[in-house]
């Protein structure tokens with residue numbers, strides 16, 4: 001199809017909103033190794049997981065058979081308020097770069113939570129509600145996940161208890177205010193509301209908290225409160241299933257104009273947005289129908305795929321969660337405080353890890369935050385949209401690929417995930433604009449300390 005017929009935004013109608021999520025595990029040649037019970041080191045069965053997660057989500061977590069999982073009608077109805085999300089042809093970026101490449105991005109920042117995380121939050125809240133639970137607990141670092149979950153719980157009338165890393169709660173009062181507006185209880189972590197929090201505070205009363213500690217508090221709060229379960233916003237198989245909506249919509253929209261990506265790019269924190277964006281295209285790859293090239297982009301300060309080890313590790317610093325086989329920097333690794341808060345996780349989704357290990361996720365690339373903010377500013381200026389720093393990692397790699405096309409003259413089609421808005425990250429932009437931002441790349445010795453804590 002000739003380019004002049006392709007609109008700037010490709011819309012799907014409400015009817016074209018997918019009716020089922022796609023589960024890539026059903027098509028994977030080698031499944032990832034099972035998650036293990038931290039006590040017995042045996043694979044977790046549904047009974048082990050039931051006290052922690054909702055029943056239906058346990059089934060999804062362990063499901064490696066069903067390619068498609070129907071989206072429940074109430075979830076699909078909620079999706080209709082902000083989906084299908086736009087697929088945009090970045091004509092202005094192409095022009096700015098003078099590239100023959102065709103660039104598309106799928107924008108997930110158009111809902112109040114400001115990111116793709118709402119896609120899974122609403123599904124998880126629905127299953128908790130359908131099971132008759134009173135509420136859910138979770139942790140949040142930068143605040144995107146907590147915000148999305150608060151919205152979802154507010155919609156279904158569920159109680160929502162968020163443990164927010166203390167330093168973030170102090171630095172991002174507006175995030176906390178949004179969550180409270182939707183009815184959530186936000187507790188700065190560590191707190192004296194849990195035993196683990198009391199212990200951490202006794203050891204270090206001035207601690208500013210960490211994600212690992214907030215996870216431990218949220219899990220304890222869930223298993224000790226009648227009618228509560230714990231929910232998580234990335235990394236898990238169930239979250240990747242829900243996020244497949246991103247890729248399914250993108251594929252359907254591109255098909256309307258006979259477009260198909262040669263390269264698919266996403267930022268990778270815990271792996272959920274990239275896992276979701278690439279899912280239906282990975283299906284084509286795994287079944288031999290097409291062979292798009294996949295790139296995961298991570299911060300150089302937290303390089304789990306590019307410099308991590310493929311090993312069994314805990315999902316949290318407190319070592320209360322199951323062990324997962326994944327690319328990891330070690331659960332005790334604390335990344336430097338870079339500005340892509342949503343990408344500061346020590347491990348990577350077991351699905352993405354296995355696909356990377358087997359060569360289906362073709363490439364992982366680590367980028368420094370200075371080059372990320374340069375890309376973000378260029379994109380904001382020419383495309384008019386202020387990206388989240390996390391999303392700008394994917395923009396960086398997209399620009400680099402488009403420049404390669406300029407040099408080789410190849411008109412490749414690039415699809416990338418624009419996961420969120422940058423409105424909540426203005427302190428990061430202020431720091432970049434004032435020249436106060438620095439790159440931080442951990443040394444091998446820094447990484448060695450994290451690896452030393454890996455379980456045997």
Ligand SMILES: *Cc1c(COP(=O)(O)O)cnc(C)c1O
Nearest residue numbers: 234269270271272273342390420
């Ligand atoms: C949380 C977040 C990410 C990273 O999480 P993934 O699970 O890797 O997708 C990326 N972008 C934004 C805007 C986020 O909020």
